Amino acid sequence: MAGYAAKVRGDIARWREAGLIDAATADALTRDVGANERASLSFGSILAMMAALLFGAAILIFVAANWEVIPRLARVAALFAVILGGYVGGAFSKTRDHAAIGEALWIVAAAAFGGSIALIGQMYHLSGDEASALLTWCAGTALAAVALRSNPLTVTSVGIADAWLFLKWGGFFRRAEFPYFFAAVALVLFATSFWTRSQAARHLIILSILFYLALLAIDRNTLEVAIPLVLVSALLFAAAIFAAEPVDRIVQLGGRLPLHALIGFLAGLAMVQFELADEVSYSSGFAIASAAALAGIVAAIMLGGRESRGLRWVAYAGFAFELAIIYGVMLQSMLGTAGFFLSAAVLLGILALIIIRIEKRMRAPAGGGAAA
Amino acid sequence: MSGKRLIIAALVLGLVQIGFLSWIIAGRAAILRNGKEVLLKVEPVDPRDLLRGDYISINNSISRIPVKLIANIPAGKFTSNDTSIVVRLKKGADGYWQPTTAWFGKAPAPAGPDEADIAGRVADGWGLREPDATIAPEYGIDRFYLPEGEGMAIQSDMRVRPFGIKLALSANGTAQIKALMDGDKTLFEEPLY
Numbered sequence: 076m077a078g079y080a081a082k083v084r085g086d087i088a089r090w091r092e093a094g095l096i097d098a099a100t101a102d103a104l105t106r107d108v109g110a111n112e113r114a115s116l117s118f119g120s121i122l123a124m125m126a127a128l129l130f131g132a133a134i135l136i137f138v139a140a141n142w143e144v145i146p147r148l149a150r151v152a153a154l155f156a157v158i159l160g161g162y163v164g165g166a167f168s169k170t171r172d173h174a175a176i177g178e179a180l181w182i183v184a185a186a187a188f189g190g191s192i193a194l195i196g197q198m199y200h201l202s203g204d205e206a207s208a209l210l211t212w213c214a215g216t217a218l219a220a221v222a223l224r225s226n227p228l229t230v231t232s233v234g235i236a237d238a239w240l241f242l243k244w245g246g247f248f249r250r251a252e253f254p255y256f257f258a259a260v261a262l263v264l265f266a267t268s269f270w271t272r273s274q275a276a277r278h279l280i281i282l283s284i285l286f287y288l289a290l291l292a293i294d295r296n297t298l299e300v301a302i303p304l305v306l307v308s309a310l311l312f313a314a315a316i317f318a319a320e321p322v323d324r325i326v327q328l329g330g331r332l333p334l335h336a337l338i339g340f341l342a343g344l345a346m347v348q349f350e351l352a353d354e355v356s357y358s359s360g361f362a363i364a365s366a367a368a369l370a371g372i373v374a375a376i377m378l379g380g381r382e383s384r385g386l387r388w389v390a391y392a393g394f395a396f397e398l399a400i401i402y403g404v405m406l407q408s409m410l411g412t413a414g415f416f417l418s419a420a421v422l423l424g425i426l427a428l429i430i431i432r433i434e435k436r437m438r439a440p441a442g443g444g445a446a447a
Numbered sequence: 448m449s450g451k452r453l454i455i456a457a458l459v460l461g462l463v464q465i466g467f468l469s470w471i472i473a474g475r476a477a478i479l480r481n482g483k484e485v486l487l488k489v490e491p492v493d494p495r496d497l498l499r500g501d502y503i504s505i506n507n508s509i510s511r512i513p514v515k516l517i518a519n520i521p522a523g524k525f526t527s528n529d530t531s532i533v534v535r536l537k538k539g540a541d542g543y544w545q546p547t548t549a550w551f552g553k554a555p556a557p558a559g560p561d562e563a564d565i566a567g568r569v570a571d572g573w574g575l576r577e578p579d580a581t582i583a584p585e586y587g588i589d590r591f592y593l594p595e596g597e598g599m600a601i602q603s604d605m606r607v608r609p610f611g612i613k614l615a616l617s618a619n620g621t622a623q624i625k626a627l628m629d630g631d632k633t634l635f636e637e638p639l640y
Contacts (some may be wrong), residue, residue, distance in 0.1 A: 143594045147638075159461035166457035170450035184461070191468045197477040197592040200502075200624040201635070222460040223453065264640070375498055 083108050092187035120134045120175030124332065129178035133212035137180060138194045147198055166223065178227045185216045185231060209239040217264060220271050229264070236260050237283050244290050253294050257287050274329055281328075281335045285342055291369075292346045299427060301346035308339035311340025311370070316378045333379045334386050337371075341393040345400070346367040354402045368397050381437055391430050479621040479637060483563045485536055485544040486628065489605070489612050497599030502592040503602050507612060509534055509546050509565065510589070511581040517549045520575050527573040529553075532584045533620055536563050543611060566620030587624045588614065593635070604629065 085106060091101040135155070136152070144152075161184025169177030195201070196208055213235040220228035236257065243254040261280050268276040293299040304408040315322050315332035321329050344364050351360040372390045380387045402418060487507040514520070533554040536544040538561050541617060547562070550571030551569070558564045572581050591612065593601065604610075611628040627634045 141592060141594050151468075155465045155468070158464055159458075161458040162461040163454060165583040170453060188464050188468075194635075195468060195471055195475070199479075200591050201475075203589060215467070218463070219460055222456045 080108050092198070109158050117175070120178075124178040124182065127182035128187075129187075130183050133182075134186050134190040135193065136426075138190045138197065147194070150194060151191065151198075154187045154191045158184050158191070160184070162219070162223070178225060179223055180218065181223060181228055182231060185219055185228060188212065188215045188219075191234075194417050200383045204241055206243040206254075209235055209242060212241060214261070217267055220273075221267055222355060224271050226271055226273040226275065229276040230279060231269045231278050232446075233264050233279045233283065236264060237279075237286070240283070240290070241288060242427075245296075253291065255312070256423065269327070274327060277326070277328055278335070280330065282338075282416060285335075285339055289342065289346065297350040301343045304343035305340055305347070305367075307344060308336045312336035312375065312379075330383070331385065333375070333382060334389055337375050337379075337386060337389050337393070340375075341368060341373050341396070344371070345396065348400055349405075352400075364395060365401050368393065372397070379432065387433065387437065391426070394429070395426055398426060402405060450476050468543050470505050471569065475623055478617045478621060479615050479625055482617050482623060482625075484625065485538070485563050485565075485614050485616060486542055486611050487614065488543045489610050502590045503605070504590055505612065507591070509584075509586070511534070512546055514575050514580045514582060516546055516583075517575075518549065519550050519552070519555075525574065525576050527571055527575055527582060529567050529571040530569055532567050532569045534565050534567065534584065536565060537561060560633065563616050564620045565614070565616055567620050588612070588624050591624060591627050591635075601627075601634070 087096070087101050087104050087108070090096045091098065091268050096104070115302055127195075130270040134154070138154075141152075161180045165177040165180030165184065167177075168180060192208050192212055192215075216228055216232040219225070220232055239260075240254055240257045243257075261284050265277060265280050268274075268280065271277050288300055288304055312333055315336055319330065322332060327331055328335070348368070350362060350419060351358065351364060354360060376387060376390050381389065399422070402422060454524055475632050487509060489507045506522040506633045512532075516534075517532075528551075530550055531549050532549055534546050534549040535554065535558055537547045539545050542553075544563070554564055565586055567586040569582055573582040575582075607628060611630075613626040613628060613633075615623045615625045617623070624637065
């Protein structure tokens with residue numbers, strides 16, 4: 076972020092004046108900050124991206140309207156022109172140092188590709204499902220991302236793949252085959268994201284895979300999905316904490332792998348808890364899962380909480396969820412409505428107290444935190 | 448990536464995508480141009496697709512195939528696999544075509560002069576044992592897209608008198624909708640492109 080870089084530059088100037096560092100060091104530090112300053116999302120580039128998305132939506136709706144005033148061959152030709160013009164024009168802008176406009180034009184071209192698929196489907200009344208059209212669109216966008224090494228296009232293709240997954244899955248009462256193919260798509264896009272240097276795409280893919288596993292758990296045997304998810308997440312968390320640098324050099328997630336692993340861990344345990352909630356009176360599975368979740372949350376805060384504010388808040392959210400579900404399953408039957416409000420108040424109080432205490436500790440300097 | 452290479456990559460990418468789309472269009476136009484024409488009776492179901500707009504969803508006379516017509520069900524098989532199916536159609540006295548036989552996989556012999564084969568796909572799990580059971584293959588022809596706003600009128604007309612769709616069938620049985628017919632009158636004839 077620009078704000079961070081500016082702040083560090085200010086700090087460097089102050090240290091230099093205070094005599095903490097010499098001029099050469101100050102210079103080197105300033106240069107390093109400048110070199111590593113992330114190409115930040117400026118207001119202008121956000122607007123350009125929003126304009127591109129609106130333009131893309133306009134193309135898709137224009138196709139859907141099936142407007143007869145323009146002959147359809149002319150519509151096809153117009154979309155083809157947008158595809159070619161968008162990609163080539165975007166490449167020109169990019170080489171002329173207008174990166175944001177270039178990426179935005181590429182998004183428009185990718186939308187025109189999707190619009191063309193829809194238009195052809197409409198022209199020839201292809202009823203083969205929307206899902207396969209989306210998959211073709213996703214493949215075309217991923218190809219564009221690879222060819223142009225574009226971060227936004229990679230994220231877009233992940234988004235289209237997610238839409239495909241959801242459409243193909245088709246709700247609780249569908250008859251279609253489960254979209255196992257998504258796993259392969261996610262893998263290919265994950266590999267692509269390294270080439271296109273798209274950390275954002277990797278984050279989105281990991282969350283999408285968790286979504287996919289949740290759907291799989293609904294569809295198939297919950298425990299067969301959830302327990303491996305919990306174990307793998309725990310292992311990944313351990314790897315990401317104890318071998319932080321080598322692991323992050325491989326996955327390049329900006330040090331946020333523990334966050335994803337914790338989300339995966341808690342999601343897996345939540346699946347187990349939902350599955351076993353009905354058996355709570357005669358089986359200890361629910362209690363074990365709840366205990367594991369609480370222990371995992373505590374361990375996550377102790378091991379990774381200091382470095383990552385995001386991790387702490389995921390842990391708090393997980394803790395709040397655990398309080399709610401444990402209360403819901405264990406005590407629900409014993410208490411009436413008044414009892415519900417009373418216990419909700421008590422649980423929220425406990426939650427607030429714990430968050431305040433942990434946040435205070437985490438803010439204290441490292442030495443003091445260890446001693447306390 | 449250097450500037451020139453990026454622009455070349457963009458150009459090639461655009462041409463590849465356009466080429467791919469043109470190839471689909473050309474394939475469909477070829478079926479329309481050269482395919483064998485058959486006429487099927489249709490009835491409407493219900494409309495609108497997010498990306499492609501108004502359409503009438505149609506059930507045609509081959510949407511459900513009686514299991515009796517399938518000639519090559521292996522003995523002792525209770526439910527269908529996910530497989531391709533070929534349905535042989537024969538022109539009836541009223542001009543509409545009717546299914547006569549069907550095979551999982553491929554047809555053993557080519558269709559006769561007044562017959563045509565249409566290829567479809569069967570999902571797994573359809574029961575094959577009951578004598579009066581039917582299966583519902585997918586042929587990719589159950590929608591007809593219309594200009595915005597015309598869907599409802601046609602759909603209500605379809606409830607009171609018989610409509611038909613004219614199909615073009617390629618040699619391998621791929622079906623392409625060619626026209627929507629209101630009795631003998633052609634409502635929408637598809638141009639090649």
